[in-house]
Amino acid sequence: MAFPINDRKPARTPSRKTGDERWEELLDVSARMFAQYGYAATSLQQIADELGILKGSFYYYIRSKSDLLFEVIRSVYWDGLERFQAYSKEEGTGLEVLERAIIGHAAFLVEHLTATTVYLHEFERLEPEQREKLTGHDFRQLMSDLIRRGQDDGSVRADVDPTLSALAIVGSINWIYRWYRSGSRAPEEIGREFARIYVRGLTAH
């Protein structure tokens, strides 16, 4: 999978490490400002001021502000997806794997709260061609696949609607970014409580 933005990362030269570090810092600061003030209300000038650099230096890495948004979202999206897909390959009944996936996905969201906030709140502000690169493998689909797997192996009730129940679960987890404040709950505690409700709500037994 190739992303055009990646191609514009600095080439391997003696100063490469510094370039990579600058790039990471640029992404971190952008994510924080997009999460706090919103994407539309944050200008490249404000990000440059926060970093103490000239706005012109951005164009070494990106063409526009929307490239920054894409990079912040792309990065957390693929990390989260990779982790989630690993659950899907685990052994166990659909319900057992679903339980682990709910706990793990909620924890992932809290552990990457700034970037997931930008992903979940600003996804629609990506350009259409950017959005296309990040769809087709969504979490709702993976979640409903697990529910169907549970229905096939008899661990999940047959009368459950896999799509709507996946949307209920994904909604609960995604909504965390709207209320979670650092330290309010342990990430694992949130996921475990959610998983407990959903396992009881979906179990065939």
Add this chain to the structure above:
Amino acid sequence: MAFPINDRKPARTPSRKTGDERWEELLDVSARMFAQYGYAATSLQQIADELGILKGSFYYYIRSKSDLLFEVIRSVYWDGLERFQAYSKEEGTGLEVLERAIIGHAAFLVEHLTATTVYLHEFERLEPEQREKLTGHDFRQLMSDLIRRGQDDGSVRADVDPTLSALAIVGSINWIYRWYRSGSRAPEEIGREFARIYVRGLTAH
């Protein structure tokens, strides 16, 4: 409860009805544009252009764009809250009332999708003093009160965390605005499926 914006509505004069109608149209168009393009990316000038009026005419009704955001949110917030509070006063076990509240609240959200989108997506963009007017009676609190009521009357499991389970439910329902497309599902169907999962997940029996 007095809201300063209301006080600036046109006084009772022969032309009052037309003024009210213009005000409603202004709110509808603002809600639609805030929902579609985002609050920060929508200017008063764009709203004026959409309405085919001069931007200056706004200042008869509002002081600033944030007054418009507040009015859109305030209106749907209080309607939803009033409806929700009515459930809380109904007879039945906590779990029975919770079931009705989930179905009704999900339906309300879908029926008022444009305004709830603005409420749920742009709440943090209100001025602090505007936000203060709309807190202290939130849906999460009402939801967790119903869960506690169920624990008191024995209909809800005692080992459920009322706050986290309320947040799971509210998250599922609030997230609807992120995926719902007109006609994709009947509003009642969504609420009923969510309620079924949660009732099974929380029941003591």
